[in-house]
Amino acid sequence: MTVKIAVAGASGYAGGELLRLLLTHPEVEIGALTAASSAGTMLGVHQPHLAPLAGRVLEETSAETLAGHDVVFLALPHGHSAEVAEQLGPDVLVVDLAADHRLADEADWQRWYGGEHAGQWPYGLPELPGAREKLVGTKRIAVPGCFPTGGSLALAPALAAGLIEPDVTVVAVTGTSGAGKSLKTNLLGSEVMGSASAYGVGGKHRHTPEFAQNLGGVAGKPVTVSFTPVLAPMPRGILTTASAPLIGEVDETAVREVYEKAYDAEPFVQLLPAGLWPATASTLGSNNVQLQVGVDADAGRLVVICSLDNLTKGTAGGAVQSMNLALGFPETTGLSTVGVAP
Numbered sequence: 001m002t003v004k005i006a007v008a009g010a011s012g013y014a015g016g017e018l019l020r021l022l023l024t025h026p027e028v029e030i031g032a033l034t035a036a037s038s039a040g041t042m043l044g045v046h047q048p049h050l051a052p053l054a055g056r057v058l059e060e061t062s063a064e065t066l067a068g069h070d071v072v073f074l075a076l077p078h079g080h081s082a083e084v085a086e087q088l089g090p091d092v093l094v095v096d097l098a099a100d101h102r103l104a105d106e107a108d109w110q111r112w113y114g115g116e117h118a119g120q121w122p123y124g125l126p127e128l129p130g131a132r133e134k135l136v137g138t139k140r141i142a143v144p145g146c147f148p149t150g151g152s153l154a155l156a157p158a159l160a161a162g163l164i165e166p167d168v169t170v171v172a173v174t175g176t177s178g179a180g181k182s183l184k185t186n187l188l189g190s191e192v193m194g195s196a197s198a199y200g201v202g203g204k205h206r207h208t209p210e211f212a213q214n215l216g217g218v219a220g221k222p223v224t225v226s227f228t229p230v231l232a233p234m235p236r237g238i239l240t241t242a243s244a245p246l247i248g249e250v251d252e253t254a255v256r257e258v259y260e261k262a263y264d265a266e267p268f269v270q271l272l273p274a275g276l277w278p279a280t281a282s283t284l285g286s287n288n289v290q291l292q293v294g295v296d297a298d299a300g301r302l303v304v305i306c307s308l309d310n311l312t313k314g315t316a317g318g319a320v321q322s323m324n325l326a327l328g329f330p331e332t333t334g335l336s337t338v339g340v341a342p
C-alpha cells in the first residue's frame with residue numbers, strides 16, 4: 001500500500017529532513033509541499049540536497065493544498081500547526097512536529113507557550129513505556145521536542161526501575177539547526193563559530209515541562225527536572241548528559257542490566273558496549289540514539305550520556321517512525337541506524 005503524503009513547512013530544516021527520509025521510504029508517494037513566505041519558489045532553492053525534488057514548486061499552506069493526502073506532516077512553528085490541524089479531516093493522519101499537541105496540562109501550556117491549548121495527541125516516542133501502543137492505528141501524532149527525546153530516553157529506565165531519585169539534571173549540547181532557519185543574532189556565523197554558550201538557564205527552557213511529563217509518567221510520581229541547553233558550533237546533533245542521585249548503592253553492572261533490558265529490543269536505541277561513549281558525529285543523519293551509563297560512586301550519582309541527531313531521531317526520523325506505527329508498516333521502514341562519518 002502506497003500512502004500519499006504532504007509536508008507543510010517543506011522549506012524549513014525539519015521539512016527538509018522529512019523529505020530526505022521520505023524520498024527513500026518504499027511505501028510513500030510525495031504529494032503537496034507547502035510553505036509560507038517561500039510559496040511560489042522552487043524547493044531546490046531551499047533544500048539543494050534534495051535533488052529529485054529540486055524543481056517542485058512550493059504551494060501556500062492551506063486546507064485546500066493539504067487536502068487529498070493520507071498523511072500530512074506539519075513542520076511549522078508552534079501555534080501555526082494547531083491552526084492548520086483543526087482544518088484537516090479525522091481520516092487523515094496528521095503528524096505534528098511542533099509543540100502544539102505535546103503537553104497534557106493546560107496550565108503548563110499557558111505558562112511555557114501561551115495562547116490556546118490545542119490538547120494532547122499520542123506522543124511520538126515509542127520507546128517510552130506505554131507510548132508505542134497508543135501510536136498503532138492513531139490518526140494524530142505529537143512528535144517530541146529534540147531535547148526531551150534524548151533526556152527522556154537517557155533516564156526513563158533508571159526511573160522506571162527505581163534506581164534514582166525523582167530529581168534529575170539534564171545538560172544538552174545542541175547544534176544550531178535546532179533553532180530552525182530563521183536568522184537569530186546568536187546563530188549568525190561569526191557569533192556561533194568557535195564558541196559554546198548556554199541559554200534558557202535557570203529552568204527557563206520550554207522543554208522543561210515536556211521532560212517532567214515524560215519522566216513523571218515513567219516514575220509514576222512527579223519528577224523535578226533542571227534542564228540547561230548549550231549551543232555549540234555544529235550544524236546538527238545533540239549530546240545530552242543526564243544525571244540523578246542513586247538510591248542506595250548501585251553499581252554499573254546493575255545499571256547496565258536495567259538499560260539492556262529496557263532497550264535490547266529497540267531498533268533505534270543502542271546501549272554502547274562498556275568503554276565506548278556516544279558522540280554527535282556517530283549518530284549524524286541516522287535515526288539511532290546512542291547511550292552509555294556511568295556510576296559516579298563518590299558523588300552517588302548515575303550519569304547517562306546520550307547522542308542523537310536533532311533533525312533525524314530528534315524530529316523527522318521520530319516522525320517517520322511513528323507514522324510507520326500508525327499505518328501498520330514495519331517500524332523501521334525508511335529509517336537507518338547507520339550514520340555518516342567522518
Ligand SMILES: NC(=O)C1=CN([C@@H]2O[C@H](COP(=O)(O)OP(=O)(O)OC[C@H]3O[C@@H](n4cnc5c(N)ncnc54)[C@H](OP(=O)(O)O)[C@@H]3O)[C@@H](O)[C@H]2O)C=CC1
Nearest residue numbers: 009011012013014035036037038075076078098178180181
Ligand atoms: N529544527 C529542529 O531540530 C527541530 C524542530 N522542531 C519543530 O519543527 C517545526 C519546524 O522547525 P524548523 O524546520 O526547524 O523551522 P524552520 O524555521 O527551518 O522552518 C519553518 C517552516 O515553517 C514555514 N512557516 C513559517 N511560518 C509559517 C506560517 N505562518 N504558516 C505556514 N508555514 C509557515 C516556513 O516557511 P517559509 O520558508 O515560507 O517561511 C518553513 O517552511 C517547529 O515547530 C520546530 O519547533 C522540533 C524538533 C526539533
Ligand SMILES: CC(=O)N[C@@H](CCC(=O)OP(=O)(O)O)C(=O)O
Nearest residue numbers: 098099145146147174176178179
Ligand atoms: C538550538 C535551538 O534553539 N534549539 C531549539 C530546539 C527546538 C526544538 O526541539 O523544537 P520545538 O521548538 O519543536 O520544541 C530550542 O532550544 O528552542
